[in-house]
Every structure is written in C-alpha cells, then in structure tokens.
Amino acid sequence: MNPNERKRRWQLALGDDDQSDLCQSDQRLSAALSALYNAPAQAKSRGGLGASSPRVARWLGDIREFFPTSVVQIIQRDAFERLNLKSLMLEPEFLSTLEADVHLVADLISLRSAIPEKTKETARQVVRKVVDALMARLEHKTTELLRGALNRSQPTHRPRSSDIDWGRTIGANLRHYQAEHQSIVPETLIGYARKSKTHANLDHVVLCVDQSGSMATSVVYSSIFAAVMASVPGIDTKLICFDTAIVDLTEQLVDPVEVLFGVQLGGGTDINAALAYCEQKIEHPAKTHLVLITDLYEGGDAKSMLARVASLKQSGVNVIVLLALSDDGHPGYNSSHAEQIASMSCPVFACTPDQFPELMATALTRQDIQQWAAGQDIALIRGA
Numbered sequence: 563m564n565p566n567e568r569k570r571r572w573q574l575a576l577g578d579d580d581q582s583d584l585c586q587s588d589q590r591l592s593a594a595l596s597a598l599y600n601a602p603a604q605a606k607s608r609g610g611l612g613a614s615s616p617r618v619a620r621w622l623g624d625i626r627e628f629f630p631t632s633v634v635q636i637i638q639r640d641a642f643e644r645l646n647l648k649s650l651m652l653e654p655e656f657l658s659t660l661e662a663d664v665h666l667v668a669d670l671i672s673l674r675s676a677i678p679e680k681t682k683e684t685a686r687q688v689v690r691k692v693v694d695a696l697m698a699r700l701e702h703k704t705t706e707l708l709r710g711a712l713n714r715s716q717p718t719h720r721p722r723s724s725d726i727d728w729g730r731t732i733g734a735n736l737r738h739y740q741a742e743h744q745s746i747v748p749e750t751l752i753g754y755a756r757k758s759k760t761h762a763n764l765d766h767v768v769l770c771v772d773q774s775g776s777m778a779t780s781v782v783y784s785s786i787f788a789a790v791m792a793s794v795p796g797i798d799t800k801l802i803c804f805d806t807a808i809v810d811l812t813e814q815l816v817d818p819v820e821v822l823f824g825v826q827l828g829g830g831t832d833i834n835a836a837l838a839y840c841e842q843k844i845e846h847p848a849k850t851h852l853v854l855i856t857d858l859y860e861g862g863d864a865k866s867m868l869a870r871v872a873s874l875k876q877s878g879v880n881v882i883v884l885l886a887l888s889d890d891g892h893p894g895y896n897s898s899h900a901e902q903i904a905s906m907s908c909p910v911f912a913c914t915p916d917q918f919p920e921l922m923a924t925a926l927t928r929q930d931i932q933q934w935a936a937g938q939d940i941a942l943i944r945g946a
Contacts, residue, residue: 594624653944654684668778672827705921711923712796772856779888804836805829832862847878858899905945
C-alpha cells in the first residue's frame with residue numbers, strides 16, 4: 563500500500579478535521595461517518611444527525627452509496643443505539659429508506675404499540691420484505707429435509723410407485739442385473755410408507771419461544787420456521803411465545819407476518835409458566851419435540867422450571883433447548899440453568915438459522931442430537 567493511500571485510510575478512520583487533501587467523495591464519506599461516530603455527547607442526546615427525517619434520510623443515502631448492505635445494516639443499528647433515532651422509525655418516509663433486515667424487524671416489533679396509523683402499512687411492507695427474503699432462503703431446505711426425515715421414519719418393502727427409494731432399490735438388486743437386457747430386475751422394492759394423517763400418528767413440534775427483549779432476532783427466525791413447519795404434511799406445529807404472559811400464535815401460522823405482529827417483545831421472563839402451558843397442550847409425549855428457545859434467565863420460579871423440564875423429559879418428550887436461534891455469535895445465558903438441564907440428557911446449545919432445518923430433521927428421525935451438534939462444531943453445554 564502506497565503512503566498516500568495509507569494516510570487517506572487513517573484520515574477516514576480517525577475523522578481528521580483537516581480534510582483539504584481528501585477528494586470530494588472521501589470528504590462526504592468522512593462526514594457521514596463523523597456524524598455518527600464523532601458526534602459530541604450533547605449532539606447524541608439530541609439525536610446527533612438532527613431531529614429531521616429528510617436530513618437522516620440523506621445521511622442514510624450517503625451510507626448506502628459508500629458501503630455494502632451488510633455494513634449499512636451495522637451502521638444503522640449503531641445509529642439507533644448511539645443517536646436515539648428510533649423515534650424517526652415511526653415516520654413512514656424515513657422507514658421506507660432503511661435497509662431492511664432481521665434486526666430492523668425486531669425493532670419494529672418492539673415499537674409496535676407506538677407505531678402511528680400512518681406508518682403501520684409501511685412497517686408491514688418492511689416486515690413482509692424481510693419475511694419473503696427469509697422464506698426464499700430457508701423454506702425449500704427446511705421442507706425438503708423435514709419431508710425426507712418423515713419419510714425415512716417409516717421404511718417399507720411394499721412402497722407405492724411414487725414412494726420408491728430408487729437408489730437403495732437399485733443397490734439391493736444389483737445381483738439381478740440382466741446383461742442381455744442391460745437392466746436390473748428389482749425383485750425387492752425399498753421405499754417409505756406414507757404417514758397416516760390421524761393426529762396420533764403425526765409428529766408434534768412445539769416451539770416455545772422467549773420473547774423478552776434479548777431474544778428479539780430468535781423470535782423472528784422462530785416465527786418463520788414455525789410457519790414453514792406448519793405447512794409440512796405429517797407435522798403438527800405449535801408456536802408459543804412468552805415473557806411473563808403467554809401468547810399462543812399457532813392459529814396465525816398461515817402468515818408469518820401476522821405472527822410477528824402478534825409478538826410483543828420486551829417484559830420479563832416466566833419460563834416455568836410457559837412450559838406449564840405447553841405441557842397442557844401435549845397429548846402424545848413420545849411423538850412430541852419441545853424446542854425451548856430462551857437464554858434461561860428465569861424471572862419466575864427457577865426450581866419449578868427445572869423440575870418441569872425433568873418431568874417433560876421423563877414423560878417421553880424430546881426436549882431441546884436453544885440458547886439462541888440467530889446469526890449473532892455466542893449468546894449470553896444462565897450457565898447454571900443450562901448445565902442443570904444438560905445433565906437431564908437434554909441437548910442445550912445455540913443454533914444458527916441455517917443449522918435449524920438439519921436439527922429438526924435429526925430430531926424427527928430420532929437420531930442423537932448431541933452427536934449431530936458435535937459434528938456441526940456446535941458448542942454443547944455440558945451437564946453440571
């Protein structure tokens with residue numbers, strides 16, 4: 563790197579007051595960053611960039627010009643935190659200029675009760691945009707893996723023609739190869755029996771999701787996956803969100819946007835009460851997978867919460883605890899509670915959205931989840 567380029571980068575990084583030797587484009591870039599990261603304390607308390615929607619929109623335009631989308635989203639989050647811009651998100655003109663991502667959706671959900679009527683439709687459009695993008699990214703993989711897992715759970719040697727596993731059938735009949743006809747005579751068919759659609763024969767998945775503020779992005783992803791799983795034949799899916807209150811969103815799963823607008827982020831945490839509610843909804847414990855998504859900071863009765871997890875496990879429910887379902891690094895969590903639940907032979911770990919479909923496929927085929935997690939280089943919590 564030549565000395566001039568090195569000097570330029572240091573000036574941009576440090577926000578040097580003397581910018582006379584920077585080109586016009588670099589001066590705009592420096593001004594955009596300085597407005598956020600070099601704003602004086604008194605400016606921050608007033609909103610830094612000014613309490614004007616057009617001014618902030620112009621600033622966001624500059625940021626989008628100079629940085630890729632992933633960096634823009636980070637800068638937006640910094641601006642909301644450092645410069646108190648969340649009030650501007652209630653303005654439709656400003657909201658429409660933002661780069662939409664999971665974190666923005668979480669912010670909108672948390673501000674839901676404060677969103678004025680004039681902004682609600684814009685907010686819904688922003689949420690729909692993110693939901694559609696997540697569905698495009700996650701839906702196909704999830705449905706394919708889950709359908710395959712459900713099929714693999716019922717092998718048969720008398721499959722229907724549409725249910726034949728041709729790879730395994732050919733492998734099992736290679737000895738019947740007819741050279742003169744250059745074909746294999748499949749004396750033994752291998753495939754999968756379709757599941758009965760009676761409620762007792764379904765696999766049951768209960769997503770019990772902590773909607774306290776620290777779990778915001780996990781709530782967004784959980785809602786998406788719950789909607790996808792609810793569309794898969796053979797799985798009965800329930801979505802229960804909780805803080806100190808409990809919201810059963812199962813009936814809204816046909817539309818994940820409606821699910822998200824039914825969530826109320828924030829408040830305390832009563833995991834024990836949520837598990838008690840889920841317990842009432844479980845009719846077939848041996849065929850039920852309860853995925854508890856929480857950081858395990860219990861605001862209610864911790865002793866009863868741990869006892870309830872043990873009771874669910876002993877009844878035959880496959881209890882899985884996810885400390886986070888998000889793209890963000892390592893979550894904060896109550897290590898004591900995590901270790902005690904892990905000692906009950908319940909897998910406890912954090913999971914990314916891209917790993918979640920394989921996790922559920924592993925659960926539905928009754929494979930060892932802890933072994934699967936170890937193969938994914940996921941850090942499992944060890945029992946106390």
